[in-house]
Amino acid sequence: MSAEKIGIQDGQLSVPDHVRIPYIEGDGVGVDITPAMQLVVEAAVSKAYDGSRSIEWVEIFAGEKAKEKLGEYLPQETLAAIREHVVAIKGPLTTPVGGGIRSLNVAIRQALDLYSCVRPVKWYGQGSPIKRPELVDYVIWRENTDDVYIGIEWPSDSNEVLKVLNFLRNEMGVPPEKLPSDCSVGIKPASEYKSKRHIRKALRWALDNGRRVATLMHKGNIQKFTEGYFARWGYEVAEEPEFAGLVITEGELQERYKGDMEQAKADGYKLLLNDRIADNMFQQILTRTGDYDVIITMNLNGDYISDAAAGLVGGLGLAPGANIGDGYAVFEATHGTAPKYAGKDKVNPGSLILSAAFMLSYLGWREAAALIEEGLRRTLADRIGTYDLVREWKKEGMEGQEVSCLAFARAIVAHM
Numbered sequence: 176m177s178a179e180k181i182g183i184q185d186g187q188l189s190v191p192d193h194v195r196i197p198y199i200e201g202d203g204v205g206v207d208i209t210p211a212m213q214l215v216v217e218a219a220v221s222k223a224y225d226g227s228r229s230i231e232w233v234e235i236f237a238g239e240k241a242k243e244k245l246g247e248y249l250p251q252e253t254l255a256a257i258r259e260h261v262v263a264i265k266g267p268l269t270t271p272v273g274g275g276i277r278s279l280n281v282a283i284r285q286a287l288d289l290y291s292c293v294r295p296v297k298w299y300g301q302g303s304p305i306k307r308p309e310l311v312d313y314v315i316w317r318e319n320t321d322d323v324y325i326g327i328e329w330p331s332d333s334n335e336v337l338k339v340l341n342f343l344r345n346e347m348g349v350p351p352e353k354l355p356s357d358c359s360v361g362i363k364p365a366s367e368y369k370s371k372r373h374i375r376k377a378l379r380w381a382l383d384n385g386r387r388v389a390t391l392m393h394k395g396n397i398q399k400f401t402e403g404y405f406a407r408w409g410y411e412v413a414e415e416p417e418f419a420g421l422v423i424t425e426g427e428l429q430e431r432y433k434g435d436m437e438q439a440k441a442d443g444y445k446l447l448l449n450d451r452i453a454d455n456m457f458q459q460i461l462t463r464t465g466d467y468d469v470i471i472t473m474n475l476n477g478d479y480i481s482d483a484a485a486g487l488v489g490g491l492g493l494a495p496g497a498n499i500g501d502g503y504a505v506f507e508a509t510h511g512t513a514p515k516y517a518g519k520d521k522v523n524p525g526s527l528i529l530s531a532a533f534m535l536s537y538l539g540w541r542e543a544a545a546l547i548e549e550g551l552r553r554t555l556a557d558r559i560g561t562y563d564l565v566r567e568w569k570k571e572g573m574e575g576q577e578v579s580c581l582a583f584a585r586a587i588v589a590h591m
């Protein structure tokens with residue numbers, strides 16, 4: 176059976192049973208973790224579908240391998256191949272030092288307008304600093320294109336900042352004591368369009384994936400027209416016709432059902448939408464860990480909360496990620512290239528393997544995704560892991576069997 180490309184129309188995917196998926200091996204430990212990921216994915220797909228579905232990998236190039244083979248870090252044909260195939264998976268990429276591209280990852284996101292960064296955070300049996308890590312099962316949706324990350328800022332004492340300060344004082348009436356002359360100034364935009372498309376996508380995903388709660392995390396008590404409007408736009412999205420009768424806000428739940436979600440569910444509601452102030456959110460994930468589920472937020476908060484939540488389940492070692500736009504999606508390991516371990520068959524391939532599982536569920540191949548997660552859970556339950564996992568278990572007084580990167584992937588397959 177010859178493999179075909181994924182099709183896309185109005186942001187909806189049509190996924191053939193035998194599908195071509197492009198992959199970027201990645202720099203540094205990419206050579207170790209990418210084959211390990213492919214081994215696990217192929218085994219899961221074969222076990223779940225017994226040949227009626229399959230993946231054909233197509234290698235595309237970015238990073239150092241692309242520079243060597245094609246003379247540039249991010250060739251146009253790589254971006255074209257991702258566009259053409261709609262979904263891709265990538266290992267970590269070195270950020271080239273000096274000149275040209277600021278970050279290859281950012282360049283890929285911008286070229287394909289991958290406006291949501293999605294980070295599932297879940298406990299599979301790895302060492303954790305909290306007592307009940309099994310309560311952690313979050314999917315964090317971080318807006319990718321807005322907020323302070325757009326990089327418009329001026330250093331103190333520059334001619335530019337003086338112009339901006341003068342404008343703000345003279346034209347906008349900002350009192351000088353708020354803006355002393357030694358200020359650096361940065362701009363934080365919050366766009367209604369960008370916020371709403373991100374929130375809409377997250378809510379749709381939450382419904383499609385049977386999640387319980389979606390929380391808008393924001394700092395709207397202080398930054399009223401940026402963070403505050405993000406939350407307000409979130410509630411406006413929830414009122415759009417496609418969510419009517421499916422998404423219920425915390426206020427409505429109190430008013431109509433005295434806070435009883437079970438009763439609301441009996442009337443057809445599927446998802447509770449609430450909001451939390453960002454600083455409280457950091458407390459809540461520690462003190463009321465199990466209350467949260469899908470967390471939808473702007474760019475900077477999303478950056479912070481993704482790592483903080485990953486910390487609850489032992490750090491970034493098993494943290495998958497994806498950048499998603501209108502159908503287009505690139506799944507990736509969230510850690511870097513860890514150059515000192517490159518080619519040593521030592522590091523943990525779990526982040527990329529779980530990213531691949533997330534990719535399979537994005538394609539609708541949930542059975543294969545579930546097999547990977549189950550295989551990983553059982554492998555960790557048998558205390559088999561790469562050096563980093565064993566190191567964390569030791570801290571908790573548990574012995575583990577240390578295996579190589581590839582052996583860990585094989586163990587996951589054996590435990591499926």
Ligand code: NAP
Nearest residue numbers: 266267268269270280508509510511512513522523524563
């Ligand atoms: P890093 O590559 O993530 O490595 C930092 C440390 O994290 C490693 O020394 C190792 O710690 C641990 N680690 C990372 N991946 C691991 C894995 N798979 N299994 C076990 N442990 C792992 O961060 P970095 O050294 O700051 O960055 C190196 C390069 O990667 C830079 O060029 C950076 O720009 C790039 N980067 C790329 C991406 C991306 O492509 N998405 C993301 C981040 C950074 P121990 O030695 O303590 O075990």
